Amino acid sequence: MTDSPQDLHMREADDEAARRLDLARCRAATMFAALPAEVHELGEMFEADGHELALVGGPVRDAVLGRSSADLDFTTSARPEQTEAILRRWNDGGALWDMGREFGTLGAVRSGVKVEVTTYRTESYDPTSRKPEVAFGDTLVGDLSRRDFTVNAMAVRLPSLELVDPFDGLTDLARRLLRTPVAPEQSFSDDPLRMMRAARFVSQLGFAIEPATAAAAAALAERIAIVASERVRDELVKLLLGDHPRAGLVQLVDLGLADHVLPELPAMRLELDEHHRHKDVYEHSLTVLEQAIDLESPAGSGGPVESPDLVLRLAALLHDIGKPATRRFEPGGVVTFRFHETVGAKMAAKRLRALTFDKDTIKQVARLIELHLRFHGYADTGWTDSAVRRYVTDAGPLLERLHRLTRADVTTRNRRKARALAAAYDDLEARIAELAEAEEIGRIRPDLDGNEIMALLDIPPGREVGEAYRHLLELRMEHGPLGPERAEQELRAWWESRQADAG
Structure with a gap:
């Protein structure tokens, strides 16, 4: 009996997952063995004093993925005072910080190796608050069970380098799947920020959210409202700076989280008129974000807009948020969005303030949104040198970002129109360069001070x-x-x- 195409596809998927799992195990073993000698010595010191020590969380996940991690987070059976005594011996009386002592966390550094060690914990939550009541636990497995996802609920015992994986996080890593160690309803109810983290990991790691986990997040999305704005902001920033921000943002919208933390994003899903006289603003904005990212200078290159650039990415995502408020249906079925750039700049500033972004970021993002349509009409009417000077002066230090935002804002399927717009902007940039060389246009000042x-x-x-x-x-x-x-x-x-x- 021959297998059906569906059976063959499933078997191939299982074979690929098994291959990735074997590769992950080999990669992890190599990475763990290559930990700094100072880490192995620390494990031996805890063991000699009768305590358990294990590398845990993100560093373990990253090692399995073949990524190095600057963070070295450990968990231990030792109580904080016992940990402190060992760390002081380990770094020979050097610097030690204990700002997290009430949560059982102490840190130290030796020969450039920075470690943070936290006592096993158990936590209970007040349903009206995200802040846990912390109590020290007794087992490594118990400590791992309170973590957000199985891929972060793995540990490596030291000094033996034994991998501890009670919730099958290694398999989930191989499958690129996000799943909670305990029931997702309990996990997300206890700590609603974990729902934002799920979307963030989709962006950072390119993973998918396991269906039951996604369903629980969608059902509990409104609980994100109890989380402090600055914590939400931090997760949103990490999502935007990830390798797959579009996928993470789609998860925020599809799970209903964006309705509470960034409602302007789902609001851009305008109902199209029957003749499709305007674009899907939501999909257009996500595409502009992707195209803007493609125009960033490579990371580490020292280029003018080095990747990842938060200001450019925020401006690209939010550049059209004023359209829902300004949409008008004119005679003849024409759809207009007059002054949406001005309205959108104000809306973006208001939302970013609510998310507690810093003043400089808010100002820069709002200004880019306000200017993003300035270029339109250049190809048709031509600009005088005076107009070019004003464009550069109004953009100021944001000029390189404005170049990229304006180019990214072209999502038309009409290739001839796209080529014409690109050529027009090439011409504008050439004129800016010529004037800059002749007049130092980037530093225009009056002839008298x-x-x-x-x-x-x-x-x-x-x-x-x-x-x-x-x-x-x-x-x-x-x-x-x-x-x-x-x-x-x-x-x-x-x-x-x-x-x-x-x-």
Whole structure:
């Protein structure tokens, strides 16, 4: 009897998972053996004092994936005071930090090897709060059971290097699957932030969420509202800076989490009119995000927008959030979104403030959104040198990001139109480069500074100096460099005209 195509596909999938599992075991053994000598010695010291010590969580997961990890997190049967005594011997009385002592965590460093050691814990949660009541536990398996996902619930005992995997996290790693060690309903109810972490790991690791785990997250999504905004922000940032942010964002929306933490994102799923006269704004925004990421400079290259760039990614994701509020159906079935860039900039700033982003990030993202349509019309009307100068000056230090956002915002399937827009922007960038070389356009200033203005007009510091400065800046934008002599003439003519009007 021959196998059906479906049976063959399932068998091939199982074979591939088994191959990845064997590879993961071999890779993990190699990575664990290569741990720094200081780590092996630390394990021997805990063992000599009658305590268990195990490398745990992310470092173990990363080792299985063949990734190095800067973090070395350990868990132990020792109580904090016992851990402290061992760490002081281990690093010969060097630096030790204990800010996490109430949670059983102490840290130390020796020869550049930084470790954090936490006593086995058990936790119980108040349903109205994300903060656990911490109690010390007695077993490694009990400690692992409280972790977020099985792929993070593995440990390596030291100094024996025995892998401890009570919840089959190794298999889930091979299958690229996120599953909770305990019932997902209990896990997410205890700590709702774990639902955000699931979406974050989808972005960072390229994993999928196991169906029962996803269903529990969708059912409990509203509990994310009890989590502090800064914790939500941190998870969102990690998601956006991951390798697969689109997939992570789709999970946030599909699970209903975005309704509570970033409601503007699902709101972009506008109902298309029957003639499809406008794009799906949600899908368009996700595509723009991907295209903007593709335009980042390689990580470590020192390029102008080095990957991963949070400001660019936020601006790309949110550049059209003003469209739902500005959509209008005009006569003849035309759909418009007038001034959505201005509305969107304000909406983005409000949302980012609610998520407790820093002021600089908020300002930069809002400004990019406000400017993202400025380029449109360049190919049709052509810009004067003055308009090019204004474009550069208005963008300021955001110019390189604006270049990338504007290019990424082209998602048309019309290849001829896409090529024309790309060519037009190539031309604009070439003109910027030419003017920059001739005029130092990135540092445009009036031909006279404030001190020179005050001396020529014989006026003290005040509002009039600022007005004179802005007048000269406008002339500089319009005509390029004037030179000191002409600038003085223009300044005196402006001042005489002003005085005459005042008289």
